[in-house]
Amino acid sequence: MSASHYFRCLYGIIVREGLRFVNQRGRFFSALVRPLVWLFIFAAGFRSVLGISIIPPYETYILYEEYITPGLVGMILLFNGMQSSLSMVYDREMGSMRVLLVSPLPRWYLLTCKLLAGVSVAILQAYVFLAIAWFWEIRPPLMGYIAVFPALLLAGLMLGALGLLLSSFIKQLENFAGVMNFVIFPMFFASSALYPLWKIRDASIPLFNVCSYNPFTHAVEVIRFALYGDFNLYATGFVVVALIIFLGAAIFGYDPARGLMVRKTGGPA
Amino acid sequence: MNESVVSENLSALEVSSLSFRFPGKLALDNVSLSVLTGTFSVLLGANGAGKTTLYSLVTRLYNTNQGDIKILGHDLYRHSSQALKQIGVVFQRPTLDLDLTVLQNLNYHASLHGLGGSEAGQRIQSALARHDLSDFSGKKINQLSGGQRRRVELARALLHQPKLLLLDEATVGLDIQSRKDFISHVRKLCSEEGVGVLWSTHLVDEVQNSDHLVVLDNGKVLKAGVVGDVLAELDVDNVGDAFSILTNKH
Numbered sequence: 001m002s003a004s005h006y007f008r009c010l011y012g013i014i015v016r017e018g019l020r021f022v023n024q025r026g027r028f029f030s031a032l033v034r035p036l037v038w039l040f041i042f043a044a045g046f047r048s049v050l051g052i053s054i055i056p057p058y059e060t061y062i063l064y065e066e067y068i069t070p071g072l073v074g075m076i077l078l079f080n081g082m083q084s085s086l087s088m089v090y091d092r093e094m095g096s097m098r099v100l101l102v103s104p105l106p107r108w109y110l111l112t113c114k115l116l117a118g119v120s121v122a123i124l125q126a127y128v129f130l131a132i133a134w135f136w137e138i139r140p141p142l143m144g145y146i147a148v149f150p151a152l153l154l155a156g157l158m159l160g161a162l163g164l165l166l167s168s169f170i171k172q173l174e175n176f177a178g179v180m181n182f183v184i185f186p187m188f189f190a191s192s193a194l195y196p197l198w199k200i201r202d203a204s205i206p207l208f209n210v211c212s213y214n215p216f217t218h219a220v221e222v223i224r225f226a227l228y229g230d231f232n233l234y235a236t237g238f239v240v241v242a243l244i245i246f247l248g249a250a251i252f253g254y255d256p257a258r259g260l261m262v263r264k265t266g267g268p269a
Numbered sequence: 270m271n272e273s274v275v276s277e278n279l280s281a282l283e284v285s286s287l288s289f290r291f292p293g294k295l296a297l298d299n300v301s302l303s304v305l306t307g308t309f310s311v312l313l314g315a316n317g318a319g320k321t322t323l324y325s326l327v328t329r330l331y332n333t334n335q336g337d338i339k340i341l342g343h344d345l346y347r348h349s350s351q352a353l354k355q356i357g358v359v360f361q362r363p364t365l366d367l368d369l370t371v372l373q374n375l376n377y378h379a380s381l382h383g384l385g386g387s388e389a390g391q392r393i394q395s396a397l398a399r400h401d402l403s404d405f406s407g408k409k410i411n412q413l414s415g416g417q418r419r420r421v422e423l424a425r426a427l428l429h430q431p432k433l434l435l436l437d438e439a440t441v442g443l444d445i446q447s448r449k450d451f452i453s454h455v456r457k458l459c460s461e462e463g464v465g466v467l468w469s470t471h472l473v474d475e476v477q478n479s480d481h482l483v484v485l486d487n488g489k490v491l492k493a494g495v496v497g498d499v500l501a502e503l504d505v506d507n508v509g510d511a512f513s514i515l516t517n518k519h
Contacts, residue, residue, distance in 0.1 A: 001350055005383030012380020016366070016373075023368045095364035099425075102328040103381035104353040255332075 017117035071193025080122035085163030151226035168253025281465030287336030357426030416447030
């Protein structure tokens with residue numbers, strides 16, 4: 001297979017995901033409305049309750065709205081990653097997943113393309129959210145908008161890979177509600193998206209430990225630091241390791257010879 | 270693979286001693302069959318005989334280490350890419366993106382097979398014309414009839430010019446006329462373009478005397494051969510009777 005074949009495949013999968021996204025405008029708006037409600041209503045209400053002290057990467061006291069913005073960007077990526085998982089299960093039920101899996105390129109590459117396509121859409125949503133937040137006086141340095149791109153890509157890939165892995169477990173679309181209750185909400189709330197970790201530590205050490213090992217916490221911190229032109233090596237390393245584990249497990253899950261799909265359906269006689 | 274070599278009725282698909290088990294059920298038991306390029310082979314079996322399982326193995330959606338599958342001489346498990354490149358598939362259940370147009374669906378498939386630019390454009394236009402779909406290229410799939418959708422699936426399956434075409438109960442859900450049109454269209458492609466066709470069905474009226482027949486029942490191949498020869502051997506004059514005799518014997 002030539003390099004151009006690989007590139008055309010990636011391009012085709014991204015275009016398809018983009019077209020589906022355009023056809024489902026409701027998905028775009030709901031993806032935006034969710035974090036905006038948190039920003040406009042929740043953050044405004046909690047501004048006076050939750051004071052934020054000076055913690056890196058911030059160099060001064062900040063409003064609560066400013067603190068939760070990276071967490072809400074992470075929320076977009078998290079929901080999109082899970083949406084990709086939903087879309088994979090849907091594709092499998094509708095059969096279009098078969099078309100992808102019987103094409104001649106290696107399965108790991110096809111799944112990575114699918115992942116990148118989902119992340120491209122999520123990054124677009126994240127930038128639209130940041131643009132709207134700018135009008136809400138959430139104004140990181142201009143360079144931060146550029147520096148955050150690789151952070152969004154990395155965090156999006158990690159969360160998308162988790163979605164991909166989950167989709168290899170989920171047999172039917174109806175089972176997806178469980179993902180909402182057992183993955184999205186715990187990951188979001190047990191993280192540094194809404195409150196800094198030191199506040200959580202003050203409240204509960206076990207919860208602090210859970211938050212510290214939650215990959216979403218580190219995805220949010222990578223985004224937070226990048227948005228203010230800073231770099232958090234520990235969080236980045238954590239996200240990279242999580243990405244490798246999730247993607248590796250997802251590829252294993254979709255491998256016809258070894259994966260979870262085979263265990264559910266059957267195997268050699 | 271040299272084009273001129275392929276045109277000499279080579280083995281497009283060679284399945285040897287293939288077995289596969291679902292939890293609690295042996296779905297395929299030591300199945301062997303072959304499909305030559307330019308021939309129309311019918312895999313005849315009742316529902317649950319193992320036809321779709323066989324297709325899933327031949328397309329590598331499932332995997333097994335019991336038995337061999339070769340496509341145009343390429344081992345499916347050792348040289349997956351080379352083997353899968355040669356296959357076009359129409360699955361039992363529709364696999365088109367309903368929200369995308371015919372053209373967008375075909376473009377997507379072309380990109381998965383590394384076709385791009387003017388080459389993809391030309392092939393798509395020619396496929397649309399050949400399958401009488403030119404007028405529908407801008408229509409979304411969910412606006413098409415069942416027969417038209419099947420033609421789009423067929424056009425898509427042939428876009429990358431495979432040498433082996435697998436159709437798994439491809440006429441399910443079509444009315445009588447659409448079914449007739451569709452099967453005669455596939456037969457024409459088989460004879461004119463030298464594509465090896467494996468057509469699975471449970472409908473005996475889709476079988477013709479010149480076809481190569483493989484009767485599958487409970488995961489086992491009961492009989493294989495040219496239909497005329499099978500009928501003569503069993504001393505019956507139609508495929509329905511032959512099928513009854515074979516499956517009752519079993």
